Amino acid sequence: MSxxxxxxxxxxxxxxxxAVTGPTITDATNASPSVVTAxxxxxxxxxxxxxxGVTGNTNLNGLRFVATVxxxxxxxxxxxxxxxxxxxxxxxxxxxVCKRITNxxxxxxxxxxxxxxxxxxxxxxxxxxxxxxxxxSLKTIFGL
Numbered sequence: 001m002s003x004x005x006x007x008x009x010x011x012x013x014x015x016x017x018x019a020v021t022g023p024t025i026t027d028a029t030n031a032s033p034s035v036v037t038a039x040x041x042x043x044x045x046x047x048x049x050x051x052x053g054v055t056g057n058t059n060l061n062g063l064r065f066v067a068t069v070x071x072x073x074x075x076x077x078x079x080x081x082x083x084x085x086x087x088x089x090x091x092x093x094x095x096x097v098c099k100r101i102t103n104x105x106x107x108x109x110x111x112x113x114x115x116x117x118x119x120x121x122x123x124x125x126x127x128x129x130x131x132x133x134x135x136x137s138l139k140t141i142f143g144l
Contacts, residue, residue: 022100030088048101055094
C-alpha cells in the first residue's frame, strides 16, 4: 500500500528527481500518436518529461514518458498517469519548456508519486485543488 504524500513530501520527492532541462522540442505531428521532433534528443524509452507552454498541439503538455524512439531526432510519448498514447491535436507552437526527470529515486518512490497523482481528492489532502489537475500542481512545484 502506498503512503499518502503531503505537498511537502512531493516537493522533497521531486527535488530528489533532479529536474534538468530536457531536449528542445521544435515540432510535433498532428497524428496518433504524435511524433515529437527534438534534434539529438538523447532520450530512451521510459525517460520521464514534464512539458509545458505548448499551444495549438496542447496534448503534448503534461507529465509524460517516452514510449518509442524511432531515431536520434524523434520520439513518441505516453501520458505518465494514464499510460495512453499522446495524440496530436493541432499545430505545435508556443514557448515550449521541457524538463527531463532523471531517476535518482529509491525503490517505491515513483509508485508513491503515481499514487498521489491518482488521488485527486475533492476536499482536503494532497493536491486538493478543485481548479486544476495534479499535473498543474507539479508544474507549480517545478516553477513552470
